[in-house]
Amino acid sequence: xxxxxxxxxxxxxxxxxxxxxxxxxxxxxxxxxxxxxxxxxxxxxxxxxxxxxxxxxxxxxxxxxxxxxxxxxxxxxxxxxxxxxxxxxxxxxxxxxxxxxxxxxxxxxxxxxxxxxxxxxxxxxxxxxxxxxxxxxxxxxxxxxxxxxxxxxxxxxxxxxxxxxxxxxxxxxxxxxxxxxxxxxxxxxxxxxxxxxxxxxxxxxxxxxxxxxxxxxxxxxxxxxxxxxxxxxxxxxxxxxxxxxxxxxxxxxxxxxxxxxxxxxxxxxxxxxxxxxx
Numbered sequence: 001x002x003x004x005x006x007x008x009x010x011x012x013x014x015x016x017x018x019x020x021x022x023x024x025x026x027x028x029x030x031x032x033x034x035x036x037x038x039x040x041x042x043x044x045x046x047x048x049x050x051x052x053x054x055x056x057x058x059x060x061x062x063x064x065x066x067x068x069x070x071x072x073x074x075x076x077x078x079x080x081x082x083x084x085x086x087x088x089x090x091x092x093x094x095x096x097x098x099x100x101x102x103x104x105x106x107x108x109x110x111x112x113x114x115x116x117x118x119x120x121x122x123x124x125x126x127x128x129x130x131x132x133x134x135x136x137x138x139x140x141x142x143x144x145x146x147x148x149x150x151x152x153x154x155x156x157x158x159x160x161x162x163x164x165x166x167x168x169x170x171x172x173x174x175x176x177x178x179x180x181x182x183x184x185x186x187x188x189x190x191x192x193x194x195x196x197x198x199x200x201x202x203x204x205x206x207x208x209x210x211x212x213x214x215x216x217x218x219x220x221x222x223x224x225x226x227x228x229x230x231x232x233x234x235x236x237x238x239x240x241x242x243x244x245x246x247x248x249x250x251x252x253x254x255x256x257x258x259x260x261x262x263x264x265x266x267x268x269x270x271x272x273x274x275x276x277x278x
Contacts, residue, residue: 014266021259029075038066040073040226049242059244061235067248074226074249077138079256082208085142085149090200093150097157098184098192102165112158115151123148124213131219138211138227141220145210152203153196160192194271201264205257212253228253 028035037057044064052059058068100108118126123145130144164170165188173187212229214220221227223234228249235245 011266011269015263015270018259018263018266022263025075025079025256025259028072029079032072032075036066036069036072038069040065040069041224042066049238049245051242052244058248059242061231061242061245062238067231067245070226070231071228071248071252074228074231075252077221077225077227078208078211078229078253081138081142081211082204085146085207085211086200086204089146089149089203090153090196093153094157094189094196096150097154098161098188100154101158101161102180102184102188108158111154115154118148118151121148124210127210127214128217128219131214136219136222138221138225141211141214144214144219145207149203149207152199156196156199157192160195161188164188164191195268198264198268198271201267202261204260208253208256208260 038055042065044060047056047060047064049062050056050060050064056066056068058066058071061067061070096111100111126148127141127144130147131140134140134143161184170183170187173183178187211220212227212232215227215229216233218233221230223230231249232246235242235249239246
């Protein structure tokens with residue numbers, strides 16, 4: 001019991017720690033224009049590929065642009081776009097999965113077969129194909145990634161509803177005259193939301209990697225707009241001469257993904273401890 005208590009306290013501490021780090025990351029992204037030491041779009045031939053210094057803490061790229069300012073400028077694009085896409089996929093996939101699990105029948109068959117077709121293709125390959133057809137741009141990149149993102153939440157929600165709807169409290173709510181929609185949202189969803197929220201937290205990092213990957217391949221965010229993946233793509237040709245131009249955006253991607261993945265793991269550990277204590 002004492003060991004479980006200590007594990008629970010440690011998991012709770014980790015959740016608070018990574019929540020604080022995630023909040024700091026979001027605040028940095030929100031106030032990036034105010035924190036940038038230089039104009040991220042200003043070029044200067046006299047400072048091309050300049051090493052880190054007092055004026056340019058992370059150096060400059062091949063056009064003399066401040067790397068730190070561009071990393072900060074790309075933060076809102078990378079972070080908030082990933083969170084927005086995960087949020088939309090979470091809501092859509094969870095609603096469809098709950099409908100499938102509760103009503104089953106034809107609705108379940110149609111939606112799950114569509115999900116199977118989506119899952120038959122690797123997400124990144126399908127996203128590259130869709131983005132290539134639609135053209136470059138952040139909106140098209142998000143659409144390309146969102147085509148398959150909802151399937152994960154739909155399957156999780158469906159399996160959870162199939163298990164929970166057999167519980168006594170669901171039957172009692174149904175016999176009391178509670179409608180299907182009200183029962184799903186008020187009684188079932190709060191009891192299945194935990195695993196779905198943990199999955200959403202970890203998927204933020206994966207989605208960010210997907211956005212950066214599409215931009216790196218030239219079918220995502222179009223330069224000169226700052227985005228971490230496109231910055232890595234632009235700087236890889238002269239990486240030996242100015243490695244800081246690659247390492248800075250790559251480090252930003254890694255740090256952000258680690259924070260959100262660790263946050264998801266900490267929330268999962270805390271939820272598991274709560275279930276065992278209950």
